[in-house]
Amino acid sequence: MVTHAAMPGRKGARAHARPHRLTPLSAAVPLSLGITYGFYAAFIRRDGGPSTGGQVVLALVSGAAVAALCFALSRIQRTLPYGLRAVAYGALTAGAIGFLVSLTDTGVPRSIVLGLAVGVGVFLATFYFFYSRER
Incomplete structure:
Protein backbone atom coordinates (compact mmCIF):
# COMPACT_ATOMS: atom_id res chain seq x y z
CA MET A 1 0.00 0.00 0.00
CA VAL A 2 1.43 3.34 -1.03
CA THR A 3 1.10 6.31 1.26
CA HIS A 4 1.50 9.93 0.50
CA ALA A 5 4.85 11.42 1.41
CA ALA A 6 3.39 14.70 2.61
CA MET A 7 1.42 14.49 5.81
CA PRO A 8 -1.54 16.82 6.11
CA GLY A 9 -0.70 19.90 8.15
CA ARG A 10 -2.53 21.16 11.14
CA LYS A 11 -5.17 23.70 10.30
CA GLY A 12 -6.10 26.29 12.87
CA ALA A 13 -4.84 29.24 14.82
CA ARG A 14 -1.28 27.95 15.19
CA ALA A 15 -0.85 26.63 11.65
CA HIS A 16 1.14 29.67 10.51
CA ALA A 17 3.29 31.54 12.97
CA ARG A 18 2.43 35.14 12.29
CA PRO A 19 3.32 37.93 14.67
CA HIS A 20 0.30 39.55 16.25
CA ARG A 21 -0.01 43.20 15.44
CA LEU A 22 -0.80 45.79 18.03
CA THR A 23 -4.31 46.97 17.32
CA PRO A 24 -6.02 49.90 19.02
CA LEU A 25 -8.39 47.51 20.81
CA SER A 26 -5.54 45.35 22.14
CA ALA A 27 -4.11 48.43 23.83
CA ALA A 28 -7.40 50.10 24.79
CA VAL A 29 -8.86 47.19 26.77
CA PRO A 30 -5.93 46.78 29.22
CA LEU A 31 -5.64 50.56 29.51
CA SER A 32 -9.32 50.97 30.38
CA LEU A 33 -9.13 48.07 32.85
CA GLY A 34 -6.09 49.67 34.51
CA ILE A 35 -7.75 53.09 34.76
CA THR A 36 -10.92 51.60 36.22
CA TYR A 37 -8.95 49.43 38.66
CA GLY A 38 -6.84 52.40 39.79
CA PHE A 39 -9.86 54.62 40.35
CA TYR A 40 -11.61 51.88 42.29
CA ALA A 41 -8.54 51.22 44.46
CA ALA A 42 -8.28 54.92 45.29
CA PHE A 43 -12.04 55.06 45.98
CA ILE A 44 -11.79 52.17 48.44
CA ARG A 45 -8.84 53.79 50.21
CA ARG A 46 -10.49 57.22 50.30
CA ASP A 47 -13.05 56.06 52.88
CA GLY A 48 -15.22 59.16 52.60
CA GLY A 49 -12.51 61.74 53.30
CA PRO A 50 -10.73 64.13 50.98
CA SER A 51 -8.37 62.80 48.33
CA THR A 52 -4.69 62.72 49.26
CA GLY A 53 -1.46 62.33 47.35
CA GLY A 54 -1.06 58.78 48.64
CA GLN A 55 -4.37 57.78 47.11
CA VAL A 56 -3.34 59.25 43.77
CA VAL A 57 -0.07 57.30 43.89
CA LEU A 58 -1.97 54.15 44.85
CA ALA A 59 -4.33 54.65 41.89
CA LEU A 60 -1.50 55.25 39.44
CA VAL A 61 0.67 52.36 40.58
CA SER A 62 -2.09 49.77 40.96
CA GLY A 63 -3.75 50.80 37.71
CA ALA A 64 -0.45 50.68 35.82
CA ALA A 65 0.37 47.26 37.26
CA VAL A 66 -2.99 45.77 36.29
CA ALA A 67 -2.84 47.34 32.83
CA ALA A 68 0.69 46.02 32.25
CA LEU A 69 -0.20 42.52 33.42
CA CYS A 70 -3.37 42.43 31.31
CA PHE A 71 -1.47 43.67 28.26
CA ALA A 72 1.31 41.11 28.75
CA LEU A 73 -1.19 38.29 29.18
CA SER A 74 -3.08 39.33 26.08
CA ARG A 75 0.17 39.28 24.06
CA ILE A 76 1.25 35.78 25.14
CA GLN A 77 -2.11 34.05 25.58
CA ARG A 78 -2.09 32.47 22.10
CA THR A 79 1.16 30.65 22.84
Whole structure:
Protein backbone atom coordinates (compact mmCIF):
# COMPACT_ATOMS: atom_id res chain seq x y z
CA MET A 1 0.00 0.00 0.00
CA VAL A 2 1.43 3.34 -1.03
CA THR A 3 1.10 6.31 1.26
CA HIS A 4 1.50 9.93 0.50
CA ALA A 5 4.85 11.42 1.41
CA ALA A 6 3.39 14.70 2.61
CA MET A 7 1.42 14.49 5.81
CA PRO A 8 -1.54 16.82 6.11
CA GLY A 9 -0.70 19.90 8.15
CA ARG A 10 -2.53 21.16 11.14
CA LYS A 11 -5.17 23.70 10.30
CA GLY A 12 -6.10 26.29 12.87
CA ALA A 13 -4.84 29.24 14.82
CA ARG A 14 -1.28 27.95 15.19
CA ALA A 15 -0.85 26.63 11.65
CA HIS A 16 1.14 29.67 10.51
CA ALA A 17 3.29 31.54 12.97
CA ARG A 18 2.43 35.14 12.29
CA PRO A 19 3.32 37.93 14.67
CA HIS A 20 0.30 39.55 16.25
CA ARG A 21 -0.01 43.20 15.44
CA LEU A 22 -0.80 45.79 18.03
CA THR A 23 -4.31 46.97 17.32
CA PRO A 24 -6.02 49.90 19.02
CA LEU A 25 -8.39 47.51 20.81
CA SER A 26 -5.54 45.35 22.14
CA ALA A 27 -4.11 48.43 23.83
CA ALA A 28 -7.40 50.10 24.79
CA VAL A 29 -8.86 47.19 26.77
CA PRO A 30 -5.93 46.78 29.22
CA LEU A 31 -5.64 50.56 29.51
CA SER A 32 -9.32 50.97 30.38
CA LEU A 33 -9.13 48.07 32.85
CA GLY A 34 -6.09 49.67 34.51
CA ILE A 35 -7.75 53.09 34.76
CA THR A 36 -10.92 51.60 36.22
CA TYR A 37 -8.95 49.43 38.66
CA GLY A 38 -6.84 52.40 39.79
CA PHE A 39 -9.86 54.62 40.35
CA TYR A 40 -11.61 51.88 42.29
CA ALA A 41 -8.54 51.22 44.46
CA ALA A 42 -8.28 54.92 45.29
CA PHE A 43 -12.04 55.06 45.98
CA ILE A 44 -11.79 52.17 48.44
CA ARG A 45 -8.84 53.79 50.21
CA ARG A 46 -10.49 57.22 50.30
CA ASP A 47 -13.05 56.06 52.88
CA GLY A 48 -15.22 59.16 52.60
CA GLY A 49 -12.51 61.74 53.30
CA PRO A 50 -10.73 64.13 50.98
CA SER A 51 -8.37 62.80 48.33
CA THR A 52 -4.69 62.72 49.26
CA GLY A 53 -1.46 62.33 47.35
CA GLY A 54 -1.06 58.78 48.64
CA GLN A 55 -4.37 57.78 47.11
CA VAL A 56 -3.34 59.25 43.77
CA VAL A 57 -0.07 57.30 43.89
CA LEU A 58 -1.97 54.15 44.85
CA ALA A 59 -4.33 54.65 41.89
CA LEU A 60 -1.50 55.25 39.44
CA VAL A 61 0.67 52.36 40.58
CA SER A 62 -2.09 49.77 40.96
CA GLY A 63 -3.75 50.80 37.71
CA ALA A 64 -0.45 50.68 35.82
CA ALA A 65 0.37 47.26 37.26
CA VAL A 66 -2.99 45.77 36.29
CA ALA A 67 -2.84 47.34 32.83
CA ALA A 68 0.69 46.02 32.25
CA LEU A 69 -0.20 42.52 33.42
CA CYS A 70 -3.37 42.43 31.31
CA PHE A 71 -1.47 43.67 28.26
CA ALA A 72 1.31 41.11 28.75
CA LEU A 73 -1.19 38.29 29.18
CA SER A 74 -3.08 39.33 26.08
CA ARG A 75 0.17 39.28 24.06
CA ILE A 76 1.25 35.78 25.14
CA GLN A 77 -2.11 34.05 25.58
CA ARG A 78 -2.09 32.47 22.10
CA THR A 79 1.16 30.65 22.84
CA LEU A 80 -0.17 29.02 26.00
CA PRO A 81 -2.19 25.80 26.08
CA TYR A 82 -5.77 26.31 27.21
CA GLY A 83 -5.17 24.94 30.72
CA LEU A 84 -2.24 27.22 31.43
CA ARG A 85 -4.09 30.14 29.86
CA ALA A 86 -7.00 29.57 32.24
CA VAL A 87 -4.59 29.39 35.20
CA ALA A 88 -3.01 32.70 34.13
CA TYR A 89 -6.38 34.45 33.95
CA GLY A 90 -7.44 32.97 37.30
CA ALA A 91 -4.18 34.01 38.98
CA LEU A 92 -4.38 37.55 37.60
CA THR A 93 -7.96 37.92 38.79
CA ALA A 94 -7.24 36.36 42.19
CA GLY A 95 -4.36 38.74 42.81
CA ALA A 96 -6.33 41.78 41.69
CA ILE A 97 -9.39 40.97 43.81
CA GLY A 98 -7.26 39.98 46.81
CA PHE A 99 -5.46 43.32 46.66
CA LEU A 100 -8.72 45.28 46.46
CA VAL A 101 -10.16 43.39 49.42
CA SER A 102 -6.96 44.03 51.41
CA LEU A 103 -7.50 47.77 50.97
CA THR A 104 -10.70 47.55 53.04
CA ASP A 105 -8.74 46.62 56.22
CA THR A 106 -10.80 43.49 56.80
CA GLY A 107 -7.79 41.27 57.32
CA VAL A 108 -5.44 39.08 55.36
CA PRO A 109 -7.41 35.81 55.65
CA ARG A 110 -10.52 37.39 54.16
CA SER A 111 -8.61 38.89 51.24
CA ILE A 112 -6.92 35.53 50.57
CA VAL A 113 -10.19 33.59 50.69
CA LEU A 114 -12.11 36.04 48.50
CA GLY A 115 -9.23 36.33 46.03
CA LEU A 116 -8.92 32.56 45.77
CA ALA A 117 -12.68 32.08 45.45
CA VAL A 118 -12.96 34.57 42.61
CA GLY A 119 -9.77 33.24 41.01
CA VAL A 120 -11.06 29.66 41.04
CA GLY A 121 -14.34 30.83 39.53
CA VAL A 122 -12.53 32.69 36.75
CA PHE A 123 -10.28 29.66 36.19
CA LEU A 124 -13.26 27.35 35.81
CA ALA A 125 -15.09 29.72 33.48
CA THR A 126 -12.09 30.41 31.26
CA PHE A 127 -11.04 26.75 31.23
CA TYR A 128 -14.48 25.77 30.00
CA PHE A 129 -14.47 28.60 27.45
CA PHE A 130 -11.02 27.77 26.04
CA TYR A 131 -11.53 23.99 26.17
CA SER A 132 -14.86 24.12 24.34
CA ARG A 133 -13.39 26.28 21.54
CA GLU A 134 -10.04 24.46 21.18
CA ARG A 135 -11.33 21.85 18.78
